[in-house]
Amino acid sequence: MGLFIARRIGKGVVVLLAIVVLNFFLIRLAPGDPALVMAGEAGAADEVFVAQLREKFALDQPLPRQLASYVRNIVGLDLGYSVRQQMPVATLIGDRLPATLLLTGTAFLISLALGVLFGALAARRAGSLADTAITGVALLFYATPLFWVSLMAIIVFSVRLDWLPSFGFETVGAGYAGLARAADIAHHLVLPAMTLGLFFMAVYVRMTRASMLEVMGLDFVKTARAKGLAEGVIQRRHVLRNALLPVVTLAGLQAGTLVGGAVLTETVFAWPGIGRLMYEALLQRDYNLLLGVFVVSSGMVLVFNLVTDVVYRVVDPRIEAAR
Amino acid sequence: MDAAPDARRTAVAVRDLRLALPEGGDRAYAVDGVSFDLVAGEILCLVGESGSGKSMCAHALMGLLPKAVRPAGGTIRLGDLDLAAQDEAGWRDTRGRRIAMIFQEPMTALNPLMRIGDQMAEMFEAHGLLTPRARRARVLALAEEVGLPEPGRIVRAYPHQLSGGQRQRAMIAMALALEPAILVADEPTTALDVTTQAQILGLIRALQARRNMAVLFITHDFGVVAEIADRVMVLRHGRVVEAGTAAAVLGRPQAAYTKALLAAVPSMDPPPRTPPGGLKAVEVAGLEKTYVTGGGWWRKPRRVEAARDVAFALHRGETLGLVGESGSGKSSVARLVMRLIEPDRGTVRLGDTDLTRLRGEALRRARSRIQMVFQDPFASLNPRRKVGRIIADGPMAHGVAEAEAMARARRLVDLVGLDAGALDRFPHEFSGGQRQRIGIARALALEPEVLVADEAVSALDVSVQAQVLALLEDLKQRLGLSMLFITHDLRVAAQICDRIAVMRRGEIVELKSAAGLFADPEHPYTRALLDAVPGRPRRAA
Numbered sequence: 131m132g133l134f135i136a137r138r139i140g141k142g143v144v145v146l147l148a149i150v151v152l153n154f155f156l157i158r159l160a161p162g163d164p165a166l167v168m169a170g171e172a173g174a175a176d177e178v179f180v181a182q183l184r185e186k187f188a189l190d191q192p193l194p195r196q197l198a199s200y201v202r203n204i205v206g207l208d209l210g211y212s213v214r215q216q217m218p219v220a221t222l223i224g225d226r227l228p229a230t231l232l233l234t235g236t237a238f239l240i241s242l243a244l245g246v247l248f249g250a251l252a253a254r255r256a257g258s259l260a261d262t263a264i265t266g267v268a269l270l271f272y273a274t275p276l277f278w279v280s281l282m283a284i285i286v287f288s289v290r291l292d293w294l295p296s297f298g299f300e301t302v303g304a305g306y307a308g309l310a311r312a313a314d315i316a317h318h319l320v321l322p323a324m325t326l327g328l329f330f331m332a333v334y335v336r337m338t339r340a341s342m343l344e345v346m347g348l349d350f351v352k353t354a355r356a357k358g359l360a361e362g363v364i365q366r367r368h369v370l371r372n373a374l375l376p377v378v379t380l381a382g383l384q385a386g387t388l389v390g391g392a393v394l395t396e397t398v399f400a401w402p403g404i405g406r407l408m409y410e411a412l413l414q415r416d417y418n419l420l421l422g423v424f425v426v427s428s429g430m431v432l433v434f435n436l437v438t439d440v441v442y443r444v445v446d447p448r449i450e451a452a453r
Numbered sequence: 454m455d456a457a458p459d460a461r462r463t464a465v466a467v468r469d470l471r472l473a474l475p476e477g478g479d480r481a482y483a484v485d486g487v488s489f490d491l492v493a494g495e496i497l498c499l500v501g502e503s504g505s506g507k508s509m510c511a512h513a514l515m516g517l518l519p520k521a522v523r524p525a526g527g528t529i530r531l532g533d534l535d536l537a538a539q540d541e542a543g544w545r546d547t548r549g550r551r552i553a554m555i556f557q558e559p560m561t562a563l564n565p566l567m568r569i570g571d572q573m574a575e576m577f578e579a580h581g582l583l584t585p586r587a588r589r590a591r592v593l594a595l596a597e598e599v600g601l602p603e604p605g606r607i608v609r610a611y612p613h614q615l616s617g618g619q620r621q622r623a624m625i626a627m628a629l630a631l632e633p634a635i636l637v638a639d640e641p642t643t644a645l646d647v648t649t650q651a652q653i654l655g656l657i658r659a660l661q662a663r664r665n666m667a668v669l670f671i672t673h674d675f676g677v678v679a680e681i682a683d684r685v686m687v688l689r690h691g692r693v694v695e696a697g698t699a700a701a702v703l704g705r706p707q708a709a710y711t712k713a714l715l716a717a718v719p720s721m722d723p724p725p726r727t728p729p730g731g732l733k734a735v736e737v738a739g740l741e742k743t744y745v746t747g748g749g750w751w752r753k754p755r756r757v758e759a760a761r762d763v764a765f766a767l768h769r770g771e772t773l774g775l776v777g778e779s780g781s782g783k784s785s786v787a788r789l790v791m792r793l794i795e796p797d798r799g800t801v802r803l804g805d806t807d808l809t810r811l812r813g814e815a816l817r818r819a820r821s822r823i824q825m826v827f828q829d830p831f832a833s834l835n836p837r838r839k840v841g842r843i844i845a846d847g848p849m850a851h852g853v854a855e856a857e858a859m860a861r862a863r864r865l866v867d868l869v870g871l872d873a874g875a876l877d878r879f880p881h882e883f884s885g886g887q888r889q890r891i892g893i894a895r896a897l898a899l900e901p902e903v904l905v906a907d908e909a910v911s912a913l914d915v916s917v918q919a920q921v922l923a924l925l926e927d928l929k930q931r932l933g934l935s936m937l938f939i940t941h942d943l944r945v946a947a948q949i950c951d952r953i954a955v956m957r958r959g960e961i962v963e964l965k966s967a968a969g970l971f972a973d974p975e976h977p978y979t980r981a982l983l984d985a986v987p988g989r990p991r992r993a994a
Contacts, residue, residue: 349561353572356515357627358548359579368564447611448565 131443138439142432149428150204153421154197163415165189204425210418214411219422222407227426229299230403232315233322233395234388240327242381245334250370252335253342264335272332280325280398287321294321297400322399326392330384337380341373348372375446382438386431389423464634464667465491465514465552470527470537472509472518472691483509483522485691491635491667496658498670498678498699501688502714502914503885507671510688511639513537514669515554516544531635550580553628557640559620563612569623570596570608576630595626599656617779618649622656629660636661639671646778647941651985654681673914675718676944676988679703687711717919719944721986723967726951733802734903734935735767735823740789740799742782742959758959759785760796765954765964767903772929772936774950774967776943776982782959783939787907790937791825792816804902821851824896828908830888834880840866840891841876847899858898865894869924886917890924897928904929905937910945922949943986947971955979 165183169176184190188199203210209219245268252264271279288296300306300314345351346369354364393405404423411419443449472484484506491497499507512518514529516536529536531551539547548554556562564572573595574588583591589608596604599622612620621641628636638657642650658681661668672678678685682699687710695708706712740763746755759782767773775783788794790801792808801808803822811819824847827833834843844865845858853861859876866875869890880888889909896904906925910918926949929936940946946953947967954964955978963976974980 349556349558350564352517353556353562353624353627354564354575355517356548356554357576357579358545358550359575360545363579367567371566372564446566448613 134443135436135440138436142436146425146428146432147201150201150425151197153424154200157417157420158193163189200421209422209425212416212419214414214416215419219419222419223404223422223426226402226404226407229401230389230392230396230405232319233326233401233403234392236319236323237326237330238385238388240323241330241334244327245331246338246374246377249335249338250342250365253339253346254365256343265339268332268335271328276325276329276394277398279329280322280395283321283325296321299402322395322401326395333380334377337377338373341376342369345369345372371445378438378441378445382434385434385438388434389427389430462493463490464493464531466530468528468530470510470513470529471525472506472513473523473525475521480690482525482691484513487688487691487693489686489696491669493634493667494662494665495683496661496668496670496681497684497686498672498682499686499688500672500675500678502673502916504690505688506691507688508639511554511637511669511671514552514635514637515548546580549576549633550631551633552635552637553631553633554637554639555621555624555628555641558644559617559624560612562624563620565612567611568608569610569612569615573608573623573627573630576627580631582631591630595630596623599623599626599629601626617645618652621645621653625656625660629664632664634667636666636668638668640673642677643672643674647943648778648981648985650987654987657681674987675703675715675915676986679988687714714915717915719919719948721944721947721971723947723971726967729768729770729951732769733766734769734804735790735937736802737766737790738764738800740764740786740801741797742785742789742794743797758782760789761959763799763959763961765961767935767937769935770929770933771951772938772949774946774953775937775939775956776941776946776953777956778941781956783956784907786956787825787905787937787939791823791905818851821847821899822901823903823905824899824901826889826892826896826904826906826909828911830885830892830912833892834888836880839877839879843880843891844895844898847895851899861898862894865897868897868928869894885913886921889913889921893924893928897932901934903935903937905939907939908941911940911942918945925949943982955982
């Protein structure tokens, strides 16, 4: 197992470097550059000023040289300097990353837990009213636009009932510390995490349900019945464990998108996360910041892929034999 | 049986068992008025073709009927308990403790994610018996009793790490854990190789005698019946056709259906044949193929030799059999001959063309000269295409006009004994035997010189098997075909092959005329194979 992880990390580093290079060229395929945007905002679009800006930020260098210095910096864990925000990119991302991971991570766990739970319940009573209700509601959350669900949740739970705060990461100026601060953040987290989680849940409900129904028809479930095992044990130990294998695959894919996947939710709930940072950087042609976000999210994808593969090896003993 | 009289007690008495099928099926009852006794120390074989209801009887004894099948009358008495009338909690207590079951497919019957030992220990857990520590000790003892090698290691293994025979032994150990009075075995050796089958049959026999169990043994194979049964009951369409002692039913069958079934079992005595010499249709020389799987930067790859210096000639008008157990390489050789896979070395000559050298268009044209009939008549036909199209596709791909291809398809369905209406229907509307006829028609549509039949009759019931074999024989004569016949079933090989090649681990260990092989097997492996064929001792006696 140790060897397997070491090998995968080695491959991951190579892939990450390839992504860095690819991203670098991809972003420069878009028309316009930061100098033009800044000049435009300054209201002075004359050639000399633009050229000065380009020289200042090394944008006049040939591409290969820009790439070389960029890759060198990345290897030294230096993500560059955001010209627009006048801050190091690493600091900007570092400020926003925890908030995003907290939101998407919580939503991920909610979706996975509820999805598997309801999927298993639906499968157990396949064809019944409960089954129809569960799959129907899950599909409704999936099909309804995320921003609309978010807005409705705000109207109901914040405006009408006044149970939960409608936006932000914590109460500004309250000066909470320690546990009180954690409770405050958790309070703010409920609405965005729930709306996002319910959106993702539908996929897990359907996957778990379909997979359980398939496993229920397999021979070893009959063997378990022939032993005289109780129905609950059969469902948990024999059916669910086998049915979770495809769910693990799906969850692994989903986990990779955690960093950049919540732009909409972050915007509606004014959540200070990476998604919004990336969106702003895109509008402002902030190359270094954009590339920084790309590198961090690519890294996350690779990390979660590795985690998925390790989990898979733990839950399915057949994998070791196949490779 | 010379067991003590008090040991010969009835363990289970089934009376007038009737199981209803969902409405709209081709018959109302899966099992209709079946009665039998299971007696301690005796093996009762339930025999029948697919759809006879034999498996339903077994599942009824365990209370494991499919949801669509409803009990519609009759009693199953176990002591003073009527199983047919008990609730789910009652069934849970009965299953495993008083009646245990083993299944056909030992691979799929075990949970792939659980260790063998844990699955065995579940038997005790389900009935709240023993402490975890005592369970482990019992599991080891059971593994030992059923002859699993290195029990300490094997109880910690996962199912995929065991061979087919070992898995079935593990299943048997599991079934015997609580010392049930009754064992239900549903085709437990059908998925196994012939030598493994012989071992498992011996094991069941020995354990049953040692523990004085009553065994209900479901099978479609009369060879197995002859090997293991004390009493036999023949089922057809859910009704009992004939019942009695094994000697009576097999030796002096009364019912016409039993006689027909027994007559359809291919005999081990090859009919006299004169192997045609002369021109060679296919000539294979020095064929080698090794599969390499796995392997990476730090890992040694796994090598499986599927063909080692395989050489044979198939003469015009001859049927050459390739027999062997699973993993012997016989199917790989068939695929190499068809050039569905590329050999590492060696040549396959088709008449005067070297098939291994051809590329592109020339290869595509040459392919029409050698065609294949597959094992599974369900999976090998595209379910969404009409039979006529399935047959005509091949000729049309080779440039025959559509009208002519369809006319040819019509002649072919007639040739294989189906009516012309078949052309406009879909494969799922046909039975297994009919589908295999369609598969043969498809292979013949390209007017090949050579037919490769890969286990072409293995999935069929004996009576259908006999018909398809007769059809193949007849077509071969009429169309002057040569046939490469791959099978694991030595009885089938004896009936249809002129010469037989025995394969083991990618090598042909013996190749001679069918009559010669059965009368005078030279290689020890050939002899072991022949000895393992069930039902042989009775024939010799």
